[in-house]
Amino acid sequence: MRRSNTRKAIGVTQTGPLGPVFFIAILGILLLPAPSPAQTIEEKAQLCAACHGENGIPQEKTTPVIWGQYQGYLYLVLRDYKSGARKNDIMSPLAETLAREDMMALALYFSQKRWPDLQQPAAPPDVAARAIRANGSVGCTGCHQGQYQGEGTQPRVAGQYREYLQQTMLDFRTRARGNNPGMTDLMLATSEADIAALAQYMAGLQYLPGQ
Amino acid sequence: MSPIRTALAIAGACALATTGVDLATSQEVKQEARPAARPSLTPSNVTQDMLNRAASDGNNFLHTNGDYTQKRYHPAAQINASNVRRLRPAWIFQTDVKESMETSPIIVNGVMYVTTSFSQVYALNAQTGEQLWYYKQPLGPITTYCCGPNNRGVAVADDKVYLATLDAKLVALDAKTGNKVWQTDIADPELGYSETMAPTVVKGKVLIGTNGGEYGIRGFVKAYDAKDGKLLWTFDTIPENSVGVWAEKDATGRDMKRNIQAEKDQLAKTGDPYKTLGGGVWQNPAVDLATNRIFFVVGNPSPDLDGSLRPGDNLYTDSLVSLDLDTGKYVCHLQYIAHDVWDLDAVSPPVLVDVRDKSGKLIPGVLHAGKTGHVYVHDRKDCSLIRFSDAMIPQENMWTLPTAQGARMLPGANGGVEWSPMAVNPQLGLSYAINLHQPMTYQVQSSPYPGGKLWLGGAFKVIPSEEQWGNITAVDYNTGKIRWQVKTPQPMIGGVLATAGGVVFTGEGNGKFNAYDARNGKVLWTFNAGAGVNAPPSTYTVGGKQYVVVAAGGNVQLDFKRGNSIIAFALD
Numbered sequence: 079m080r081r082s083n084t085r086k087a088i089g090v091t092q093t094g095p096l097g098p099v100f101f102i103a104i105l106g107i108l109l110l111p112a113p114s115p116a117q118t119i120e121e122k123a124q125l126c127a128a129c130h131g132e133n134g135i136p137q138e139k140t141t142p143v144i145w146g147q148y149q150g151y152l153y154l155v156l157r158d159y160k161s162g163a164r165k166n167d168i169m170s171p172l173a174e175t176l177a178r179e180d181m182m183a184l185a186l187y188f189s190q191k192r193w194p195d196l197q198q199p200a201a202p203p204d205v206a207a208r209a210i211r212a213n214g215s216v217g218c219t220g221c222h223q224g225q226y227q228g229e230g231t232q233p234r235v236a237g238q239y240r241e242y243l244q245q246t247m248l249d250f251r252t253r254a255r256g257n258n259p260g261m262t263d264l265m266l267a268t269s270e271a272d273i274a275a276l277a278q279y280m281a282g283l284q285y286l287p288g289q
Numbered sequence: 290m291s292p293i294r295t296a297l298a299i300a301g302a303c304a305l306a307t308t309g310v311d312l313a314t315s316q317e318v319k320q321e322a323r324p325a326a327r328p329s330l331t332p333s334n335v336t337q338d339m340l341n342r343a344a345s346d347g348n349n350f351l352h353t354n355g356d357y358t359q360k361r362y363h364p365a366a367q368i369n370a371s372n373v374r375r376l377r378p379a380w381i382f383q384t385d386v387k388e389s390m391e392t393s394p395i396i397v398n399g400v401m402y403v404t405t406s407f408s409q410v411y412a413l414n415a416q417t418g419e420q421l422w423y424y425k426q427p428l429g430p431i432t433t434y435c436c437g438p439n440n441r442g443v444a445v446a447d448d449k450v451y452l453a454t455l456d457a458k459l460v461a462l463d464a465k466t467g468n469k470v471w472q473t474d475i476a477d478p479e480l481g482y483s484e485t486m487a488p489t490v491v492k493g494k495v496l497i498g499t500n501g502g503e504y505g506i507r508g509f510v511k512a513y514d515a516k517d518g519k520l521l522w523t524f525d526t527i528p529e530n531s532v533g534v535w536a537e538k539d540a541t542g543r544d545m546k547r548n549i550q551a552e553k554d555q556l557a558k559t560g561d562p563y564k565t566l567g568g569g570v571w572q573n574p575a576v577d578l579a580t581n582r583i584f585f586v587v588g589n590p591s592p593d594l595d596g597s598l599r600p601g602d603n604l605y606t607d608s609l610v611s612l613d614l615d616t617g618k619y620v621c622h623l624q625y626i627a628h629d630v631w632d633l634d635a636v637s638p639p640v641l642v643d644v645r646d647k648s649g650k651l652i653p654g655v656l657h658a659g660k661t662g663h664v665y666v667h668d669r670k671d672c673s674l675i676r677f678s679d680a681m682i683p684q685e686n687m688w689t690l691p692t693a694q695g696a697r698m699l700p701g702a703n704g705g706v707e708w709s710p711m712a713v714n715p716q717l718g719l720s721y722a723i724n725l726h727q728p729m730t731y732q733v734q735s736s737p738y739p740g741g742k743l744w745l746g747g748a749f750k751v752i753p754s755e756e757q758w759g760n761i762t763a764v765d766y767n768t769g770k771i772r773w774q775v776k777t778p779q780p781m782i783g784g785v786l787a788t789a790g791g792v793v794f795t796g797e798g799n800g801k802f803n804a805y806d807a808r809n810g811k812v813l814w815t816f817n818a819g820a821g822v823n824a825p826p827s828t829y830t831v832g833g834k835q836y837v838v839v840a841a842g843g844n845v846q847l848d849f850k851r852g853n854s855i856i857a858f859a860l861d
Contacts, residue, residue, distance in 0.1 A: 149430040163739070182430065213848075215750050220436055220846055221743070224388065230432035230455075259736035260503070260743025267695065267732050267748035 119183045126188070129168065134194040139241035146193025146285070150231035152185035164257035193285045198240055200282040201275070209279030212272035216264045226280050240281035247273045330414055330421065332464040333398045335445045337492060341578055347835075350396040350827040353442050353487040354710050355786075357576035358641035361712035362787045363828045367835035369790030372860060373804045373814045379836060379859040380418030384411060387853040389823070390842020391708075393442040393487065393784070394855065396829040397464075402445065403840065403855050406438040408454040408484075411855075412467060415838075416831045418857060422467035429456040433741060434483040435503040437845025441572075446490035446515055453484035453497050459513060461495075473518035475499065481506045481741040486571045490515055491583075491614065498526075498570025502588040502606075502634070505744045508568030510585060512617060522617030526568035526587045526605050531561055533602025536627035541663065541677050545688045547628055552600035562599040565738045567591030568606045572638040572708055575655070577669065581614045584655050584669070586635035593632045593702075594691045594733045595746025602627035607634045609657055609665070609672055621672035625659055630691055631731055632702040632749065633660040638710045640720065645767040646675055656766055658711050658722040660704035661687075664764045678769040681705070681762040682726045691747055695730030702749040703727055703780065703846070710825050712787035714807050719763045719772055721793050721807075725780030725847075728755040761785070761795055763810060773810035782844055784825025786837070794837055796822020798849035802839055802856075820852020834859050 126144070130136050134145030144152060158164040159173035160181070176184070201209065213219055221232045228234035235243060249255035250265040251273075265273065335351065343349065343356035347365040355361040368376065384390075388406035395402045401415040407428065412421040432438070432455045444451040449470060450462040457478045461470040475497060476482035481504025489496040494512040501508065508526035513519065535549050567590045574585035587610055590596075590603040604622070607629045611620040625635055637658040644654030644666050653669035664678040685699040704725045711722045733747040751757070759781030763772040779798040786794045792813065793805040798821045804814040821843035828837045837858045843851035 150432060153430060185430065211753055215753055216748060217751075217846070217848075219848060223438075223845070224848075224851060229438060230428070230430070230434075257739065258742050259734075259739050260745050262736065263732070263734045263745050263748045266734055267750050 119187050122180065122184060123187050125172065126184070131194075134191055135196065136239065139239045140245050141239070142242045143194060143196070143238055144188045145191035147189060147234055148228055148230055148232070149182070149185040149189035151228065151233040152188055153181050154231055156181040156185065158257040164255060193234070193237065195285070196237060196239060196281070198237070198281045201279040205275045205278050208272060208275035212268055212276055216267055218276070225286055226283055227286050234285070235280045236283035237285045238281060240277050243280055244274060244277035247277065330399055332400045332412070334448050335397055337446070340446060340491065348830045349398065350394065350829050351445060353393045353395070353444070353489070353573050354638055354825075357491065357578060359573065359575045359638050359710065360640055360642060360715065360787075361710055361785060361825065362714055362789070364789045365828055365830050365835045366788065366790040367830065368788065368792060368828075368837060368860060370792055370806050370813060373790070373792050375860045376804065376814050376816070376837065376858045377861045378816070379857045382411070382413055382418040382420070382855040384853045384855065385409070387851050388842065389437045389439050389845040389851065390840035390853070391439045391441045391485070391783070391824050392840050393825045394827040394838045394840070395443055395445055396827060397445055399831045401838070402443045402450055404440040404442050404452065405842070405853070406440060408440050408452060410443060410450065410452055410462065410467065413855070415829060415836065415857070418855070424452075424462055424467040424469075426452065426454045426458075426460060428454065429478065431478045432456050432483060433478050433481050433504055434485065434500055435743065439485045439845065441485060442487035444488040444490045444495065449515065451488045451490060451495050451515075453486060453488055455483050455485070457482040457484050457499070459488065459495065459497055459518060461515070461518060471518040473513065473520075475511065476506075479741055480504070487573060489573045489576065491576050494521060494614070496574055496583065498572075498585065500569050500571045502567040502569040502591055503593060503743055503745060504741055505565035505591040505738045506567060506569065507564055508570055508587060510570050510574065510612070510617070524612055524617040524619070526570060526610070527563045527566045528604055529561065529563050531563045531566055531601055531604045532556065533604045533624070533627060536602055536624065539627070539688070540623065540625045540665065540674055541661075543687055545626065545628065546690055552596075552628070555597065556600040559598070559600075561601070565591055566599055566603055566606065572636055572710070575639050575641045576614065577641055577653070582611050582620055583614050584609060584611045584639045584641065586610070586637070586639055586657055588636055589629055589632045589634035592744040592746030594630050594731060594749070595735050596628050596630040597735055598737075598746070599628075603629070609635065609639060609655065609667060611672055623667060623672040623674055625661070625665065630733070631688070631698065633700065633705070635659060636708045637706045637722070640711055640713050641669065642713050642715055642766070644675065654766075656711065656713065656720055658706035658720070660700065660702070660706060662700055662705035662724060664711075664720055664722060664766060664769070666766050666769065676769045678764045678766070679771045681722060681760065681764070681771065681774070682724045689731070691731035691733035693733060695732040695750060697728065697730050697752065699726075699728055701725070701727035701729035701751065702731070703782075707782050709782055710784040712785035712793060713766075714787045714793075717807060718765055718767050719807065720766050721761060721763050721785045721787060721795075723781035723783065723785060723795055724760050724762060725757075725782065726759065727757045727780050728752045759797070761793070761805065761810070763807075775805065775810045775812065779849070780847060782847055783823040786826040786828060788828055794826045794839070796824070796826070796839060796841070798823060798844060798847055800841065800850065802826075802841070816858070818852070818854065818856055820854065821849030823847075823849055
């Protein structure tokens with residue numbers, strides 16, 4: 079089932095990795111008070127919208143969609159930012175302030191939102207064939223499930239931003255993202271050209287609602 | 290356990306079950322619209338005596354692997370080698386979950402229990418396929434598993450049905466209603482523990498192991514009180530001294546090219562790695578009722594490919610282990626591969642059968658089919674190895690150590706024989722195993738323990754340009770010789786059933802479900818199920834008619850086409 083196009087509502091498209099929207103977003107975050115225990119989850123979640131989007135479409139294509147992502151995965155992401163296993167200048171200090179129950183609640187909150195349709199085209203047949211071959215070698219769908227829909231602590235990557243996917247896979251390769259050595263191992267066994275094909279292919283897949 | 294690699298991509302839409310975002314819901318039992326269950330179909334109590342006698346019970350299929358010896362040899366013989374060609378579907382039941390199916394249907398006096406991916410259970414009328422009840426376990430937010438959300442089925446005893454769940458819980462259901470009676474936490478899924486195996490129930494105990502060999506767990510087998518879920522004993526599959534004897538050769542005598550000095554240096558530096566050494570047990574133990582002992586196999590060490598972080602033999606990974614049933618105390622073990630760096634671990638469930646020892650004397654034995662492609666034949670008394678069979682698939686360059694660039698060695702990390710249970714025909718002295726041929730490279734990368742995250746220490750990579758295939762192989766376990774072999778176009782995974790009718794049943798990833806002549810491997814009958822038949826078949830008799838039943842749901846690990854069918858066959 080395809081989701082309605084919510085992208086138009088944003089009216090801003092930023093493609094550069096460090097465009098003006100990014101700085102405005104950071105400024106917004108820095109000006110906001112750190113989440114406090116008294117805040118409701120909705121209030122805490124407001125902070126996330128600055129980068130991840132008011133309606134689920136992130137400001138930057140290298141920022142992941144978190145609306146409709148799995149609770150277990152989102153919780154692990156926050157946990158890893160807090161522990162320092164994963165590092166990001168914006169996310170790490172934010173996660174530091176969160177207790178486990180806050181992380182679980184935030185993860186639940188976003189998991190219950192609708193995954194947005196980013197309107198990314200399906201990969202052309204030659205790219206798809208390359209991606210399918212790469213999956214045949216290292217077995218992405220063993221964890222990310224059929225049609226790359228994810229489950230539990232395995233993220234949905236179907237319909238995620240192509241730029242984010244490609245950057246993430248490359249970051250695993252260089253260990254710039256160091257919180258999943260298993261992914262690092264698999265990405266080291268996958269060529270950069272295959273990674274590019276996988277990113278394009280996965281980005282062009284549709285969100286399939288669970289049962 | 291086998292990690293992540295698949296043969297081909299993109300099966301049909303993968304129907305993902307809701308994964309328990311509502312933590313407040315304790316359970317959900319859907320009573321679907323249906324006629325009231327007939328009185329004759331009220332699930333019967335399963336006594337210990339019934340469980341003990343399962344091997345001679347032609348009406349029922351009471352254990353995941355047929356009976357406590359796990360022969361998967363059923364006495365019903367109405368369907369036999371001369372009439373099996375007349376086998377036709379009697380009914381098809383479609384579950385709500387279209388994802389990898391590995392369930393062994395359990396049948397108790399006309400009631401069938403099957404499971405699906407994501408730990409869901411259906412009770413069906415075994416004669417008609419009509420649904421009696423449905424239980425959907427609300428999974429917690431954290432599930433950690435490497436190779437699909439599989440479930441291999443339930444155990445039955447007394448008035449209960451037992452299920453182990455993907456989020457590492459043990460659940461007892463009321464066999465009549467599907468309502469939850471009790472639930473207990475087996476382990477913390479955030480640390481990499483999960484459950485896909487069916488429990489085994491014996492003498493008031495529920496036995497359960499764990500997955501997690503790809504996540505740096507410390508494996509175990511636990512026994513719970515069947516009445517209330519109270520923990521009775523725990524056996525850690527990784528002892529605090531896991532170093533062993535610095536074995537340089539595998540169980541078949543081949544040099545494993547270990548650098549023992551480097552390992553000893555590492556041991557002096559970092560100590561015994563037992564806390565994160567893996568050693569999952571995710572297949573049912575066999576139970577020897579005569580000696581009150583259980584036999585199970587232990588999976589790979591963590592991390593799979595990187596031995597540098599785990600000096601020593603890594604006991605009891607890649608081993609056959611026997612325990613005392615009452616106490617959970619160690620009795621004996623045999624390690625097939627010490628310090629495994631190929632994930633060629635021990636996963637197919639062991640089988641208890643009388644075998645000829647080296648002098649030709651008939652003694653109580655144990656069989657295990659390895660990922661190496663050998664059937665290992667043990668003396669049940671002390672776990673020692675009597676013989677190993679001819680290799681059932683090509684072996685090349687054993688034991689080549691993994692390299693940073695990737696080194697080719699056969700078999701690939703899925704086997705040989707994966708988790709697929711064998712069947713045994715004790716009249717013919719043959720064991721039937723299904724095999725994979727998947728050429729791979731083994732690549733090593735060292736990284737520290739990531740805390741409950743995937744930890745392979747490298748990658749197994751299918752070589753895309755090389756042909757893959759499978760086979761079913763009959764081995765004479767009294768000689769170790771291959772009696773017959775039938776090649777299949779794809780690697781095989783699922784399981785085997787043998788019957789007193791002289792027939793052997795198993796399925797293929799392309800949807801074929803086949804009957805073979807137990808004596809010579811002649812294909813007697815084939816049915817195309819439309820999705821991968823990658824689950825072990827069962828058989829039973831109800832209303833005077835014998836049925837053979839199997840799930841066709843495909844497979845995550847090899848990416849065989851997904852489906853959601855339970856198909857029962859009978860003679861027309």
